[in-house]
Amino acid sequence: MPHSDTEPGFVSLVSAGPGDPELLTLKAAKRLSQAQVVLFDDLASGPVLDHADPQAQLISVGKRAGRPSARQEHVNALLVEHARAGRRVVRLKSGDSGIFGRLEEELIALTEAGIPFEIIPGVTSASAAAAAAGMPLTRRLTARRVQFVTGADVTGHLPEDINWAAVADPSVTTVVFMGQRSFPKLAQGLCDHGLPGTTPALFAEAVGHPHQRLIRTTVDELAAMMQRAEVIQPGLILYGPLAFHGDQAPDRP
Known part of the structure; x- marks a missing residue:
């Protein structure tokens, strides 16, 4: 079941808002600062990533229409891999990830792998x-x-x-x-x-x-x-x- 702890081996599914870093929630900024690995979309990059720990591993897994992009299965596998390695992981999505953000596929993958997670909503x-x-x-x-x-x-x-x-x-x-x-x-x-x-x-x-x-x-x-x-x-x-x-x-x- 999802919970709010951020011990190693935990995934925070963080909504970054539309791109303006000032529209990040306080919780989203906090989780970015705590993360050891950040898997981010193209539209959730730029100044938003300034909130991440400088030592964090940043991995681009963006999806853009008409352009080469990471397959959803690959993103799911990365989330599970890093969490199982005991890392604090942030999956950073633009807007609010619950609205046409392919959130469900990642929730299913984490649940099936037994990985604890939380969902942090954002400004759509x-x-x-x-x-x-x-x-x-x-x-x-x-x-x-x-x-x-x-x-x-x-x-x-x-x-x-x-x-x-x-x-x-x-x-x-x-x-x-x-x-x-x-x-x-x-x-x-x-x-x-x-x-x-x-x-x-x-x-x-x-x-x-x-x-x-x-x-x-x-x-x-x-x-x-x-x-x-x-x-x-x-x-x-x-x-x-x-x-x-x-x-x-x-x-x-």
Whole structure:
């Protein structure tokens, strides 16, 4: 069972937040400073790793779409190997690892190997993007639900089993992770299921990093932009009644 001790032979699954080291939790920073081995993703590197012990072994196991990356089985094996060697291990993931962060695969591997672990949550990139844009994710009466969906299945394409009634609901704030390549197809499906193409949308690129970019637009305009754009930086797409344009906030109830 997970517990909070950090004796040797222990794994801390640490969420690093979107990339801004000031958004690390105190607990996350503490575990980094105690770790003897840190297995980190590309998006959880940079200044965040300054909190690690200078003597710690840093191992990059990042996964980036369209680029060579560590296989999940290899990451699992490294976690078990270092923990069994009696080391304090941190598995550092970007955002909040429980949200499209492949956390479950690593939990299963640790549990099957009898390795004790803990999960330290973090600031999800969805919350960070909304905060950077100066918008909430929910509001009474007009946006009483927020939903996080993935725009890519294991093959990198738009999932086939989308709940179109849910994602086309105009009274919901929807956040699409890993959806830059598939958004034009998603947007067409949204339109086919009744969501107006004029629905406000926000594209948030490289959230929490110095080169962060926020684009306020509409679902139709964003789909056209994504059709032409090359995916270089990680990005999130938010659409719904709260992703308003600039200062043109809708009237509040």
